Amino acid sequence: MQIINILFAFVVLLLLALCWFGFHYLANKPLDNPDGHARVTGNCGDTMEISLQFKDGRVCNSSAWTNGCSVSKMCVEAAAMLARNRQISEIQKINMMTIMEQIGQLPETHLHCAQLAETTLQRAAKDSLLSYATSSF
Secondary structure (H helix, E strand, C coil): CHHHHHHHHHHHHHHHHHHHHHHHHHHCCCCCCCCEEEEEECCCCCEEEEEEEEECCEEEEEEEEECCCHHHHHHHHHHHHHHCCCCHHHHCCCCHHHHHHHHCCCCHHHHHHHHHHHHHHHHHHHHHHHHHHHHCC
């Protein structure tokens, strides 16, 4: 009887994990044909990616990904979220302090995560400017 209870608990936990993964994937799909994209690896070894899509000069959609820790994930997702509904000139004003204001105080050992998110966002914005400049000719 006890083995059946353990198996049942395992199956329930497995189903919960699969549901969580499915919802997480659906909420954070990679963008098809982004106007700007950047992938940056920091000194700590974490890699962050941000993709931006524009409509009428504003970011209409953004996506973020990292292989880093939970603090890296919070920072890169906050940077991508802060970019939404903004023009390039507004995105260029987003820095690590803006990101930290959005997510709250970070431990001193993880301040570099906000810096890496800022760098990734700025490179994605620069890539979108380059993409726009080459497509307008």
